[in-house]
Amino acid sequence: MYQDHLIIDGLQYCNWNRAYFEQLKESGVTAIHATLVYHETARETLTRFAEWNLLFEQNPDLIMPVMSMSDVVKAKEEGKVGVFFGAQNCSPLDDEIGMVEVMRKQGLLIMQLTYNNQSLLATGCYEKNDSGITRFGKQVIEEMNRVGMVIDMSHSAERSTLETIDLSSRPICISHANPSSAHAALRNKSDTVIRALAERGGLLGFSLYPFHLPDGSDCTLERFCSLIADTAEMVGIDRLAIGSDLCLNQPQSVLEWMRNGRWSKSLDFGEGSASNSGWPAALPWFPDSSGMKNIFKGLRDKGFSETETAKILGGNWIEFLDAGLKPAE
């Protein structure tokens, strides 16, 4: 049964408030990886932490902070939703290696080395040329490995991602992306990347963001579950999970912040276009976190056992993060 398991959504960025937390608890999701920041600097990241501290203080009956996987078990026992934090860019570091440990201690458990553009560490998937990991990037990978901050390459370009898998002494994740073999998109990942990731013990979270799916917002649950089944055939089920990329109740301004940050005077439409610049329509079978239940059923229908399904819906994230968040020995 769905409710017997630890259910993890490996990427959300919703308009966080009590009404949303009520919906989240109702959905049966045990814990979420919440995007804390997109392009915020170190100082601005501290404000985002402070805002969350207030949310935890004001909603103790619904949510609780997660610093390790034992907190997820605790959240399940107490009927709350656990929240752990990640950054979608390396901007919380500014230009400073020492910020890795500082941010980790504050509760930044996961960090992408880039968003869509070139960062100080690596190249994003929207750049024309990918030069791989920079001098600073090598130091940051080593430091993240040391303190137990998980590397996420969801938005990074191919060469940078392959180099990171190789340079990192610990498995990395791609928290929210799909195989480009199913849908060609700059944000999706080649079989080469998925294989390399899996061989080194990394994790791929399947995305429910329509721009990452075949047929976009018309992608069926069956088609989505086939995608998982095909990938499981390629790399096994232990390396697969969900990172829905759910962005609920966010205004257009948030989409523009994600896409444009402060780097562009003219609007950049990211995965959209001038004629399709808004949020994509939600999948009918994944209107919000309650869709996780539909995926559970869809995977069972596809032939996955309950144990296998529970791994994909949460168990694999738990195992991966339990190891990845420990400091190096």
Added chain:
Amino acid sequence: MYQDHLIIDGLQYCNWNRAYFEQLKESGVTAIHATLVYHETARETLTRFAEWNLLFEQNPDLIMPVMSMSDVVKAKEEGKVGVFFGAQNCSPLDDEIGMVEVMRKQGLLIMQLTYNNQSLLATGCYEKNDSGITRFGKQVIEEMNRVGMVIDMSHSAERSTLETIDLSSRPICISHANPSSAHAALRNKSDTVIRALAERGGLLGFSLYPFHLPDGSDCTLERFCSLIADTAEMVGIDRLAIGSDLCLNQPQSVLEWMRNGRWSKSLDFGEGSASNSGWPAALPWFPDSSGMKNIFKGLRDKGFSETETAKILGGNWIEFLDAGLKPAE
């Protein structure tokens, strides 16, 4: 005569204080391009400006700020040394396109797109791979062109430099570097770059930093002047100038800030090495700004006319900056 001309040193980063300004005035240099920051953020850059405002307030008999080339003429008339500012990295922008105009208004006339490492805009000369100008970099080049902030590629890698020469609608400079044909060093420039720079009306400032010279601190004045003569033969004298890279009275900590910023936990030795980690010994004929007089004489001895020599020692910088600092029409 040397003292009849406007003498410009196109790059200095000394320990700025009254004693140094007295020496500078005594040397007969009319104006200097002073490095304001290496890796300082936007906020930190404002503090550097404030520190200089105080220096101008406290030393009005010796120095004055330069916002356009008419200020250099005024400095000469008043017997003061003009000071104009540049950044050796794009860190004053943080990640924000709007900072280009803000910093230009504050008095940042020149900016390098990178120091030695990958920046958000382009690749530095110490990186293994050079992916050229990034998406943000293209926007910044366009904006610098618009507001009349001069692009400097002294520390950038070859492909990034060639792309910038091509992308920029206005000539760019390499304020302090030498031809790598005379001395192979990551910081020096290939004939391909020097030719492309000159063809588009750009300016090359010859460096007196021993690591950039054949024979290092033993390079003779005659050898240095030959270097200029050889390059003049290649691209003409109008595109050549001086950017001494003079770093006087600076402690080791400044050298470490230049080389390491905040990006490295272990010491990076830049152009030095573990066994040679300090400031290089000064050239005997360029112990401080008074060495400009020796170069004047050296170039005359090499066969340059007084008019030609005066162009290389200052006139070319004046003409280049006079055009480059005007906002686009």
